[in-house]
Amino acid sequence: MRVLFIHPNYHSGGAEIAGNWPPAWVAYLAGALKANGIDDVHFIDSMTHDIGDDRLREMIEELQPDIVGVTAITPSIYKAENVLKMAKDVCPRAVTVLGGIHGTFMYRQVLSEAPYIDAIVRGEGEEIMVELAKAVAEGRWPEARASIKGLAYVVDGKVIATPAAPTVKNLEAIKADWSILDWPKYQYIPLGVRVAIPNMARGCPFTCSFCSQWKFWRDYRIRDPKAVVDEIIELRDKHQVGFFILADEEPTINRKKFVAFCEELIKRDVGLLWGINTRVTDILRDEKLLPLYRKAGLIHVSLGTEAAAQLKLDLFNKETTVAQNKKAVQLLRDAGIVVEAQFIVGLENETAETLEETYRMACDWKPDLANWSMYTPWPFSDLFKELGDKVEVFDYEKYNFVTPIMKPDSMDRAELLDRVMNNYRRFYMKKALFSYPFAGTGDRRKYLWGCLKAFLKAGFERKFYDLGKVDYWGPQSKKKVHFNFDTTRQRANDEDVEWQVTHNRKTNTMHEAALAMACGGGKEQMDDDGVPLMGAAMHGSKQQMADHVHEAGACGCGSGCDCEDGKAKSGPPKTTFTVGGAKPQPIKVTHESAGV
Ligand code: B12
Ligand code: SF4
Numbered sequence: 001m002r003v004l005f006i007h008p009n010y011h012s013g014g015a016e017i018a019g020n021w022p023p024a025w026v027a028y029l030a031g032a033l034k035a036n037g038i039d040d041v042h043f044i045d046s047m048t049h050d051i052g053d054d055r056l057r058e059m060i061e062e063l064q065p066d067i068v069g070v071t072a073i074t075p076s077i078y079k080a081e082n083v084l085k086m087a088k089d090v091c092p093r094a095v096t097v098l099g100g101i102h103g104t105f106m107y108r109q110v111l112s113e114a115p116y117i118d119a120i121v122r123g124e125g126e127e128i129m130v131e132l133a134k135a136v137a138e139g140r141w142p143e144a145r146a147s148i149k150g151l152a153y154v155v156d157g158k159v160i161a162t163p164a165a166p167t168v169k170n171l172e173a174i175k176a177d178w179s180i181l182d183w184p185k186y187q188y189i190p191l192g193v194r195v196a197i198p199n200m201a202r203g204c205p206f207t208c209s210f211c212s213q214w215k216f217w218r219d220y221r222i223r224d225p226k227a228v229v230d231e232i233i234e235l236r237d238k239h240q241v242g243f244f245i246l247a248d249e250e251p252t253i254n255r256k257k258f259v260a261f262c263e264e265l266i267k268r269d270v271g272l273l274w275g276i277n278t279r280v281t282d283i284l285r286d287e288k289l290l291p292l293y294r295k296a297g298l299i300h301v302s303l304g305t306e307a308a309a310q311l312k313l314d315l316f317n318k319e320t321t322v323a324q325n326k327k328a329v330q331l332l333r334d335a336g337i338v339v340e341a342q343f344i345v346g347l348e349n350e351t352a353e354t355l356e357e358t359y360r361m362a363c364d365w366k367p368d369l370a371n372w373s374m375y376t377p378w379p380f381s382d383l384f385k386e387l388g389d390k391v392e393v394f395d396y397e398k399y400n401f402v403t404p405i406m407k408p409d410s411m412d413r414a415e416l417l418d419r420v421m422n423n424y425r426r427f428y429m430k431k432a433l434f435s436y437p438f439a440g441t442g443d444r445r446k447y448l449w450g451c452l453k454a455f456l457k458a459g460f461e462r463k464f465y466d467l468g469k470v471d472y473w474g475p476q477s478k479k480k481v482h483f484n485f486d487t488t489r490q491r492a493n494d495e496d497v498e499w500q501v502t503h504n505r506k507t508n509t510m511h512e513a514a515l516a517m518a519c520g521g522g523k524e525q526m527d528d529d530g531v532p533l534m535g536a537a538m539h540g541s542k543q544q545m546a547d548h549v550h551e552a553g554a555c556g557c558g559s560g561c562d563c564e565d566g567k568a569k570s571g572p573p574k575t576t577f578t579v580g581g582a583k584p585q586p587i588k589v590t591h592e593s594a595g596v
Contacts, residue, residue, distance in 0.1 A: 001137040002040045003033060004065035004094075006056070008083050009046040010076035012400035013466040014373070017458035018451075019189040020048045022181050024197045024247055025071050025100065025125065031177035032126035038133050043180050046083075053086065061090040067136055069121075069129065071100040074378060075400040081114040088116040095136050099125045101216050102396070105380035107152035108159050108496040119145060120152040122161070122498075123216070124168050124202070171202065171223045176231065183239045189457065190450030191273065193242025196235045200228045200261060204249035209382040210344075210375070213249045222254050225261035229268060236272060245275040245300075252282040259289060262296035273443060275300030280321075283328040290335035299447055301332050302340040302371070322361065329365040338447050340369035346416055347375050348390050350408040355416075359423045368435070368448055370427050372420045373401040380497050395486040402465045403483055414481040417472060421465070428455060 007023045015021070023045060030041045042063055046056055060068065068087040072080035084096040099121040103110050107120040121128045128150040135144035145151055150165030168174065178196070188195035203217035235241040252258045265272075274297050283303070286293070303325070325341070332339040343358045362370040376399050377384040377391045384391060393405050404413040411419075432452060439445040455464065462468030472481050 001038060001067075001133065002042065002063065002065045003038060003067045003069065003133060004042045004044070004060065004063050004087075005029065005069045005071075006043075006060075006083050006087075007045045007047045007071055008076050008079035009051055009056075010079040010397075011047065011463075012075060012402055013458060013463045013469075014401050017189075017464055018454050019187045019195060020185050022178075022183075022186040022196060023047075023071065024176070024199060027176040027178045027180055028174055028199070029069070029099075029125050029129050030180045031175045032130050033133055034177055035173075035175060036130045036134070038130070038137065041177075041180065045182065045185070048182075048185050053082070056083065057086050057090055060087050064091060065094050067095045067097060067133060069097040069099060072098060072102045073100055074102045074376075074396050075398070077102045077106075077110065077396050079397075081110065081117070084114065085116050095119065095132075095141060097121060097129075097132065099129070101212060103152075104216060105212070105498045106492060106496070107161065107498070109492040111152060111154050111159050112496075115154060118142070118153060122150045122152060123165055123218075126168055126174050128165050167217065167219045167221070168202075169221070171199075171221055172227055178235060178239055181239075183241075188243045189454040190447055191243050192450070194240055196232075196239070196241040196244040197247045198228060198231050198235065198244055199223075199247045200225070200251060200257075201248045201254065205253060206250070209386070210378075212378040212381050215380065217249070220250075220253075222257050225257050225264050228261060229264040229270065232265075232270060232272065233268065236270065241272070243273050243275075245277075248276070250278065250282075251276045252278045252286065255282075255286060255289075259292065262289075262292055262298070265296040266292075270297065273297050273299040273447070275302070277302045277304070279304060280325050280328040283331060284324060287331055290331055290337065294335045294337055298337055299443055300338045300340065302342060302369075303328060303332075303367075304342045325361070326365040329367045333366070333368070336442075336444050338368045338444055338451075340371060341365060341367035343370065343372045344375050345372050345420060346404050346406055346408065348387075348406050348409055350416065351410045352419060355419045355423065359426060362423070362427055363430070366435075368431070368439075369451060370423075372423055374404050374406075374416075374420075376401055376405055379492060385494075391491070393485050394489040394491050396489065398483065398485060400466075403470075413483060414472075414478045417465075417470070417481060418475055418478050421467075421472065422475070424465075428452070 005026045007026065026043050026045075030043065033039070033041055042065070044051065044056065044059055051059070065087075068084065068091070070080045070083050070087075080098060080100075080102075084098060087094055087096050096116060096118045097120070098110065098114075098117050103120040104122040107122060110120060111117060119132065121132070128148065131148045132141075132145075132151070135141045135148065142153075145153055146160070146162060149163050152159060152161045154160070176198075183194055186194050186196070201220065201222040203220040204211075204214045205220045207214050232241075232244060235244065276298065278301060280303055283290070283301070329339050329341065341362055343362070345355060345358060358372065377387055378399070379394075379396075387406075390406065392407070399405060404416045407413050408416055436445070436448045436452060439448050458464035459467075465472075467473075470481050470483055471477065
């Protein structure tokens with residue numbers, strides 16, 4: 001029984017400018033299959049190897065697989081569908097399978113536009129894929145599919161979704177098979193070394209309305225830090241990996257485990273540099289621990305500094321948050337860690353002034369790197385639902401953080417792009433002339449120069465921000481910029497989107513808005529036993545959180561709550577959940593999924 005996994009050849013000029021990144025999904029799935037005796041597993045990374053359709057078709061034909069499995073995030077969905085269509089053409093008897101975040105939520109739309117897909121795996125793939133492969137190997141397919149949880153497929157023109165599969169409870173049981181990857185290709189340009197993306201924790205305990213990640217992974221689960229370090233050592237020794245980023249949504253929220261991870265890296269003298277994405281509040285919380293993190297090799301922290309402000313949440317406590325963001329940036333720099341500030345721009349109420357403000361913030365906080373991402377309305381995020389018909393573009397191929405999907409009321413998309421580019425130009429010009437040359441010595445300096453090199457390379461090749469694709473050549477070309485949206489792509493019917501995955505979640509209230517910050521998460525924390533503290537009650541129920549906060553007087557509408565019509569006044573929210581005398585209470589968290 002032969003399984004062939006394919007990563008579709010989709011590109012967009014964002015994170016890819018830093019190099020070729022290894023597809024972790026395939027290592028985790030191949031590991032699970034091999035542990036279950038299915039070891040004839042092949043992989044084609046047509047993204048990294050830039051393999052065209054004709055060649056890919058030949059490769060599939062040569063391999064004659066029994067199962068073809070393809071991954072898709074939202075922007076790569078059409079490419080993924082196309083690969084599965086080719087697979088069905090050249091190997092009609094092969095079972096065609098789609099996995100990943102997009103199909104998980106959009107399976108009805110996908111199955112109706114791509115009838116050649118035999119099954120969509122919804123949610124985490126390891127256990128479902130093993131069951132599916134066993135059914136095929138034992139000749140029980142397609143009869144067995146109805147008994148496999150987490151699948152969607154079509155019978156007589158009708159989409160059938162089996163009950164949601166449970167999340168993988170024992171992450172230690174999954175041993176990624178990293179040897180399935182063609183390692184020399186996965187190079188991280190800033191350091192000129194091989195890069196890996198291991199996974200320490202899955203899920204995020206928060207439920208930000210614009211984010212799809214918490215919905216996908218549902219429960220927050222974290223691995224034994226020692227086992228993660230074992231895996232990293234294996235990546236270093238067997239595959240000569242010289243840099244890694246943790247694939248986790250929120251790697252630092254469980255401080256105890258994160259500290260244990262760092263201590264283990266130090267104890268075993270792993271000697272690798274690495275990076276994470278995390279939240280401002282965790283950095284402020286861990287101020288005294290930052291030297292330890294740096295000692296463990298942490299060199300790059302990407303902070304979701306202004307997501308919430310840019311989402312124009314009216315009650316956002318700007319003053320406090322701006323000060324906190326600035327402080328977090330400073331703390332990281334003082335610890336010798338390269339810090340990247342993330343700005344989300346491009347909602348309908350974006351203006352020239354708000355864009356300028358992000359530039360001023362970037363200059364004021366002095367992060368080493370700054371990143372302006374276009375707001376992207378994942379069709380299964382709660383905020384998408386709230387935006388209603390303000391979302392006009394449904395060409396998912398362009399849902400990639402670098403294409404303006406929303407049109408601001410006060411400018412057209414080309415002007416939005418131009419103003420964002422203006423921010424990049426000014427920011428990096430200043431950095432290259434006045435900051436990087438004085439960045440001291442050692443890893444930080446080396447890393448920064450490496451990042452600049454990656455930017456210049458992408459700029460020269462016109463890949464940065466997909467500028468070549470849209471024909472942007474500077475302010476003078478604004479009128480000629482074309483985003484080429486495929487207008488035949490239409491909004492999915494509400495009932496075709498599996499967006500309501502959590503129970504009891506009230507839509508984005510002003511109270512929540514007042515609490516949102518940093519990477520969109522609030523100010524919640526976990527205690528050292530991994531139990532989310534009071535604010536994090538939102539994971540069980542947003543309403544619950546709003547109520548707690550209300551009682552505590554922390555929602556910003558005044559203690560005892562004197563807000564009108566259930567809406568908070570635009571006063572500054574307090575900064576902790578403990579005001580009003582309420583003590584943080586551990587709250588049990590589960591994401592019981594209805595649909596995934
Ligand atoms: C690493 C990463 C990258 C790497 C890609 C590495 C690679 N080659 O795969 C780089 C840096 C290049 C990258 C780029 C981009 N990324 Co990215 N990336 C991530 C990140 C941080 C981790 C992904 C990961 O490896 N997770 C761990 C693996 C194990 O999880 P997984 O891939 O979901 O796979 C599991 C399941 O989905 C399922 N599964 C997946 N595929 C399949 C296939 C089959 C057959 C089956 C059965 C199951 C299955 O099983 C797997 C195991 O459980 C996520 C955020 C996150 N924390 O998850 C964003 C994320 C995936 N990226 C995202 C985006 C938008 C992008 C970009 C468009 C942004 C940009 N312009 O730079 C580009 C697109 C690049 C491209 N050409 O495809 C979004 C996607 C959102 C969405 N709704 O689609 C995410 C979720 C981030 C976010 N903020 O929302 N990214
Ligand atoms: S904190 Fe919010 S934005 Fe960040 S991963 Fe979690 S849910 Fe998504």
